[in-house]
Amino acid sequence: MADSEKRTNFVRLAEGRTQIALDAIRKLGNLSNRRAYEFSEADIRKISKALKEAVSDLEKRFGSSTEPSDSFKL
Secondary structure: OOHHHHHHHHHHHHHHHHHHHHHHHHHHHHHHOOOOOOOOHHHHHHHHHHHHHHHHHHHHHHOOOOOOOOOOOO
16 A cells, blocks of 8 residues: 555544544533533543543554644644
8 A cells, every 4th residue: 555545544534533523522512401411520520531531542642642623634
């Protein structure tokens, strides 16, 4: 597989997978409606901690960090 083909595949997959992850995080935010859901501050801390740990692991695997964005593009 040529380097340009590897890059093309990486960009295609990374953009799609990152967008799915961002959409899932937004859906978690929809759970903040106290009229529809009951939750504690401890619940929110657990969710936030799990997400932060996942991002930290991702950054370690790639060896860098990135700025958050509404829409992901390489």
